[in-house]
Amino acid sequence: MTIETGPSSGPSDPSDPSAYAAARAALLDRPGLTGRPRRAALARLTDDWLAGLLAAAGVPSSGASSSGAPSSGVALVAVGGYGRGELSPRSDLDVLLLHDGPIAPELPERIWYPVWDAGAKLDHSVRTPAEARAVAAADLKAQLGLLDARHLAGDGALTAALRSAVLTDWRASAPARLPELRELGRERAERHGELSFLLEPDLKEARGGLRDLVALDAVAATWLADAPRDGLDAAALRLADVRDALHLATGRATERLSLQDQDQVAERLGVLDADTLLRQVYEAARTVAYAGDVTWRAVDRVLAARSGRGRRTGRPVFRFAGAGRGAGAVARGAVARRPLAEGVVEQDGEAVLAQGARPAADPVLPLRAAAAAAQNGLTVSYATVRRLAAECRPLPVPWPDEAREQLVTLLGAGEAAVPVWEALEAEGLITKLLPDWERVRCRPQRNAVHRWTVDRHLVETAVRAASMTRRVARPDLLLVAALLHDIGKGWPGDHSEAGEVIVRDLAVRMGFPAEDTETLAVLVRHHLTLVDTATRRDPDDPATVEAITKAVGTPSELELLHALTEADALATGPAAWSGWRASLVDGLVARAAAQLAGGGAAPEGAAPWARPSAEQERIAVEAARTGGPALSLLARAEGADPGSGPMGVELTLAVPDRPGLLGTVAGVLALHRLTVRSAGLRELDPVGSGPVLLLSWRVAAEFGELPEAARLRADLRRALDGSLDVSRRLAERDAAAPRRRGIPTPPPLVAVAPAVASATATVLEVRAHDAPGLLHRIGRALDGAGVRVRTAHVSTLGAEAVDSFYLTDPAGRPLTAGRAGEVAAAVRAALG
Structure with missing residues (x-):
């Protein structure tokens, strides 16, 4: 497109830099000139200026x-x-x-x-x-x-x-250069990630960004292959427009759409809000990424045929035809085809339709083709997906049994299901199957714990669940629940409650019987219950186990919920799951299973707090006999645990009960720049001489380097005997350190849980943005309020702390409602 800038828009004197700068500023401020016309006008203005410089x-x-x-x-x-x-x-x-x-x-x-x-x-x-x-x-x-x-x-x-x-x-050099170009794209994707899943995406370098569009044009220039063009120009236009708005909003040549800039960019583009902006960016990026996948598969086939590795007897120039051109290859000559399923064959490493397939008369064919492809480690060809989308009728309601079975087969393929799912989604087939999918498609999750958009998280959860199907009696229900557990996030209100309503409708639509529909509803409604309860409630409290047995009615539902919980957490991101969190969930499930089975208590050693370890018992006895602190300190590489981070420390401390213990120990860890990833506190009476507090911590070095164990142990002893003023030292360090520019975060939430959370204590819940010394400030506030911390469950999920404290008065009784409110107010004030 050529845009005339007019005789007065360009610099009158090319040798005068200020004239060009003024003309450029006037062009960028011109009302109504935006997007591609503005970019073309700016290029034309610059062309004229540089031409004038050369002429001068x-x-x-x-x-x-x-x-x-x-x-x-x-x-x-x-x-x-x-x-x-x-x-x-x-x-x-x-x-x-x-x-x-x-x-x-x-x-x-x-x-x-x-x-x-x-x-x-x-x-x-x-x-x-x-x-x-x-x-x-x-x-x-x-x-x-x-x-x-x-x-x-x-x-x-x-x-x-x-x-x-x-x-x-x-x-001439395409056979050698195209693999190199593809490798450049892979390296960029590894460095910058996938644009369609990043909260702060790089519009140019991330996979699916502007740089990939340049690569697709370069491939087209070889005349060997071309990208599918439907939607590609619109995607390129959207990414370029967002980039323009980002440049103008920031005044910088940045390509990263940072969180703090997204509202301004959305406003410049006339978009409703930052979430809508991100969703549009993600949709464009997926279009580009999918076009890249299709194109590079075509390149592979062409290069393989040229080198004699392919199975073609003739090599075509690849062109991607419309949906009406058929689903098979356009090669000349014989092509090897291997049957995969009814109406589906393998050809050139892809699943395509058999010559006799009739999509218009076979509504299950999309799912059958997808399942066959995934189970064989293939993807469905571009032409096949296009034809299926154009010709297949919607599935009848309820679905025939085969459709439900094929969906479960597709999901059960694990990682291999992802590219197949993406191909179906690119052509709208997923939304045809599951209309509610549209609300979660490309929906961002503004949570540092989550790696994916809502829809991709659902697929990733199914991928994780696929590895757990041997653990449950009904793997079909596990896989479908994994795919749908967050389907309510597209609706207002609690997504678990909304999801329960949606999944009941979807389950009937899919043809599940009433009993299975009820199970799926329970799983979706309670998919967060196990991990929330295990990490925020006292596992020794009968009310904790009762909360689980009320949520699930049968051992079968419990085992399904257990697997779904783990799959969901593993698919969320590295901060959502660890060996410690898994042990808490495992223990709670064991206790609940025993009660559902009528056996009362859990099997010995099933829960981490059900029976102290030998090391915990040793140091508890030592503390009880000596009257002083006993320590166990273990440096460990956490990479062996799912989702765990860098080198960390496991610390177990046993001390005769005393006020302020939790805050004091947390302060020492903060002094040593150790971030608390999880912590637990409980009472023991190992020798019958009085209660001993047992604290188990898992911490990670804030800057990647652990302190010396001897120094940490010495500072803990000094803090406990009063010779080290932890609060003063932390205040001095904070005063000397430059203030960090933080992102806006919601205020801390401090709340007293309903009385049913525990029959023997008052449960105080604290949710706050994690910061150095946070647990120390909470502990000091509780100590100052004159309450005892009977047990504590501390978790840090990404940048957010989610903590629960079981409190009693000095006599060991739950707090009155008024006293609990005063304590909550004191903690709230301490967190500012």
Whole structure:
């Protein structure tokens, strides 16, 4: 698109940098000029300015095809992003000064210096055509930039000759260069992640971003393969528009859509809010990423055929046809096909429709093809998915048994199901199957614990559950519950309650019998209950086990909920699951299972607090006999546990009951820059001489380096005997340290749990953004309020602390309602 800027929009004097800067500022502020028209107008303005600089330097312009015009032997060429003719507000200017003979030494300076003086970022080079081709041959990135070469001024024939030569070189070297280009994309994805799942995505470098669009154009330029174009231009436009708005909102040439900038960017684009903006970005990124997957599979087939590794007898030029062109290959000659399922065969490493398949008469075919592909480690071909989406009728309601079985088969394939699911989703087949999926599709989760969008998290949970199907009697219910457990996040209110309503409807739609529908509803409604209860309630309290047995009515439901809980946590992210958290859940499940089975107590050793370990018993006895603290300190590499982090410390401390113990120990750990990942506190009476408090901690080094064990042990002893003022030391350190700029966070929540949470204590729940010394401040507040901490359960999930404290008065009784309110207010005040 060419945009005329008008005679008054460009700089009147090209050699005056301020004139260009003023014209550029006026263009960016022009009302109604946005998006692609603004980028084209900015490129046109810059073209005119640079052409004027070259002319002022004494180099005449000549057309690429003009006859009889004098040749200057010098050309100014835009390459890379600038060469594509669209400039974002803060884009670099990629410019090549091309010459085919000697040039005046001062010529480059007469062009580059005004650009620098205008404040524009310049990526420049001065080369002959032979030098440019040699650099391109040695440097893939340079070659990609030259593929977009565009004449600006000077000798047009020189630019045209270079473009022709570069394209010829690119097509000749494609078999060697395309694998290298693909590897560059993989490296970028490893460094920057997938754009469609990041809360702060890099719009250019992340997988599915603007850089991948450049790669797809480069592949198309080889004439070997082309990307599916449906929706691709719209996706590219959306990403470029967001990038423009980001540049203008920040005033910087940034590509990262940071959390603090998202509201401004959304406002500039006229988008409802930051979540809607992210969802649009994610949708665009998925379109780009899926087009890349399809394209690179086509490249693999073409290159394999050229090298003789393929199974084709003839090699076509791959073009992606519309849905009506059929589902098989477009190759000439014989093609090997292997049957996979009814109406589905394997061809060239993909699942495609058999020649006799009739999608219009077989509504189960999409699920059957998907299940067959996933179970065989394949994906469904692009043409096949397109045809299925266009021709298949909706499934009848309720679903036939085969449809439900095929869905479970697809989910049971684990990791192999992911690319198949993505292919179906790209063409709208998932929403046809599960209409409620649209509300969770590409929905962001503004929670540091979560790695994925809601829909991808559901798929990942099913992937995790697929490895646990041997643990349950009904793996089909586990897999479907895993896929649907967060389906309520697209609706207002508690997503577990909303999800229960939705899953009841979906289960009937899928043809599940009434009993199975009820089980699925229980699993979705209570998918957070086990982990919340295990980490926030006292496992020795009968009310804790009773809460679980009321939620699930049968041992079968309990085992399903147990597996779903673990799958959900593992699919959430590294901060959501650990060996410690797993042991708490396992113990609670064992106790609940024993009660459901009528056996009362859990099997010996089933829960971490059911029976102290030998080491815990040893130090408890030592503390009881000596009257002083007993310590067990173990440095360990946490990588062996699911989702655990760097090298950490396990600390067990036994001390005769005393006020302020929890806050004191937490303060010492904070002094040593140890972050509490989990903690537990309980009372023991190992020798019958009085209660001993047993604290079990798991901590990680804040900056990756553990303190010396001897020094930590000494400081703990000093703090407990009163010779180390932990609070003063922390205050001094905080005063001396520069304040960190933090992100806006919700205020802390301090609440007293309902009395049914425990019959023997008052449960205080604290949820706050994690910070150094947080647990120390809570402990001091509880000590100052004059209450006893009978047990505590402390968890840090990502950047959020979720803690529960079982409190009694000095006589060991639960607090009155008024007293509990006073304690909660004191803790709230301590957290500020």
